[in-house]
Amino acid sequence: MDTTTFLYKSDPVRGRQWAEVFARRRPDIDFRIWPDIGDPAQVRFLAAWEPPHDMAERFPNLQVLFSSGAGVDQFDFAALPPALPVVRMVEPGIVRGMVEYVTHAVLGLHRNMPQYQRQQDEGVWKPLPVLPAGERRIGVLGLGSLGQAALAQLVALGFDCAGWSRSRHAVDGVQCHAGADELPAFLARTDILVCLLPLTDSTRGFLDARLFSLLPAGAGLVHVGRGPQLVDAHLLAALASGQIGDAVLDVTDPEPLPPEHAFWRHPRIRLTPHIASMTQPLSAAEALLDNLARFEAGEPMVGLVDRARGY
Ligand code: NDP
Ligand code: OXD
Numbered sequence: 001m002d003t004t005t006f007l008y009k010s011d012p013v014r015g016r017q018w019a020e021v022f023a024r025r026r027p028d029i030d031f032r033i034w035p036d037i038g039d040p041a042q043v044r045f046l047a048a049w050e051p052p053h054d055m056a057e058r059f060p061n062l063q064v065l066f067s068s069g070a071g072v073d074q075f076d077f078a079a080l081p082p083a084l085p086v087v088r089m090v091e092p093g094i095v096r097g098m099v100e101y102v103t104h105a106v107l108g109l110h111r112n113m114p115q116y117q118r119q120q121d122e123g124v125w126k127p128l129p130v131l132p133a134g135e136r137r138i139g140v141l142g143l144g145s146l147g148q149a150a151l152a153q154l155v156a157l158g159f160d161c162a163g164w165s166r167s168r169h170a171v172d173g174v175q176c177h178a179g180a181d182e183l184p185a186f187l188a189r190t191d192i193l194v195c196l197l198p199l200t201d202s203t204r205g206f207l208d209a210r211l212f213s214l215l216p217a218g219a220g221l222v223h224v225g226r227g228p229q230l231v232d233a234h235l236l237a238a239l240a241s242g243q244i245g246d247a248v249l250d251v252t253d254p255e256p257l258p259p260e261h262a263f264w265r266h267p268r269i270r271l272t273p274h275i276a277s278m279t280q281p282l283s284a285a286e287a288l289l290d291n292l293a294r295f296e297a298g299e300p301m302v303g304l305v306d307r308a309r310g311y
Contacts, residue, residue: 002042006292007059009034009048010068014281018047021285026292047288050074056081064295066288069279070094070146073199073226077307085295088311090303091287093280095149101276102140102150102194102222103157105248108270109192109220110136110159114246118267133158139190141206142225143169143176144311145303146277147196162186166309187214192222199226200310209234218245224276227253232263239268250276 006022006029008015015033022031032038034048043059047066052058055065056079065080067088075086108114112128119126138154140147143165155161155173162175164186169176177186187193193215197203207223207230221244223230230253238244248270249263255274263269291301305311 003030003039004028004044005030005032005038005042006045006047007032007034007037007043008068009046009051014279017281018285018288021282021289025286025289045292053079055079056084064292064301066291068284070277071198071226072305072311077310085301086305086307087291087301088303088305089279089284089287090145091279091284093283094277095145097277097280098146098196098224099149099153101224101250101272102196103153105222105224105270106138106154106159106192106194106220107157109222109246109248114268114270134160136160137162137189137191138194139164139186139192140194140196142196142198143171144196144198147194150194150196162189183211184214187211188216190215190219192220194222195225195229197225197229198311199228202310204228205231207231207235209237212238212243215243217243219243220245221247221249223247224250227251227255232261236262236266239266244268246270248272250274 008018008031012033019031019033022029030038030042037043040058041061044061044063045066046059046062047068049068051065055062062084065084065086067075070089072086072088080086110133115128137160140151140163143163147163148171151161151163151171151174161173162177163169163171164177164183166179168178177183195207197206212234235244235247239247246268250272251274252263257263257271263271294301
């Protein structure tokens with residue numbers, strides 16, 4: 001019988017944890033970690049952050065490309081065989097990490113933590129008013145698996161929550177807005193804006209001066225999408241004018257951020273090195289095997305990418 005190889009091309013330490021799950025659940029599959037590819041003709045499934053550039057020629061029998069992360073913007077779709085299904089990572093570990101990060105960042109801005117840090121640096125003891133959560137308006141750009149999970153936690157904390165997406169959604173406790181026409185109303189009621197959009201041609205440069213001008217003056221920004229969605233110079237200008245009060249940035253363009261970049265030392269910017277969330281190997285391997293079973297049964301896979309939309 002033909003051997004089926006599942007090739008993993010990402011962090012090898014995490015790959016060994018994936019291997020344990022595969023050995024337990026699917027001993028019939030030959031799980032391999034790059035560069036130990038075995039017979040390339042037997043590679044039917046590839047999980048990668050960055051696939052090899054000659055993937056199509058090298059693995060002529062490839063049936064599915066899985067992203068080892070939630071994003072797929074690192075893939076060059078034009079270089080992939082047109083009919084090859086591409087699947088992004090949807091797994092509970094990555095969702096939990098994002099919920100923690102967004103909740104922490106929103107609570108920090110809500111309770112004026114950046115301002116207290118500045119006051120501490122200057123030896124200033126000055127209490128600021130405490131606004132109830134129900135009077136703080138949070139807006140999340142992107143109502144996908146991560147945006148909706150973050151909103152569920154923010155709703156549970158009592159915040160006044162809204163979300164914005166391309167197509168219409170209904171989410172418990174969240175005012176849902178859809179499409180370009182409803183973006184201004186969504187922004188006008190948002191005190192803290194969280195970006196959880198995928199990077200596509202339509203979202204590149206999306207966080208710009210025009211968008212900032214539609215927020216209430218002094219709004220907070222939490223950016224956990226992708227660096228190229230933010231126009232750096234426009235954020236610096238909005239911080240200088242007070243249109244944006246404080247920003248928490250987990251993603252930048254490029255990454256790592258060059259040492260001379262103005263964001264590093266800006267008093268109103270908190271930077272983290274793209275750690276808001278990370279794929280957790282054990283839960284990711286389980287989720288991927290569930291998806292593989294769907295594929296084998298001819299059912300739709302969770303996280304199947306629509307290449308025309310780019311996410
Ligand atoms: P999903 O694909 O599940 O959701 C994407 C959401 O964005 C959908 O609601 C979609 O709308 C909306 N959207 C996409 N394009 C547009 C547009 N042009 N206008 C309006 N809405 C749009 O993605 P996830 O929630 O799983 O992940 C989101 C992103 O988070 C990832 O692509 C990645 O960039 C980032 N990420 C960052 C991490 C970090 O550590 N910083 C970790 C993991 C992910 P609709 O529902 O109508 O399709
Ligand atoms: C992802 C990420 O897309 O870590 O998974 O950004």
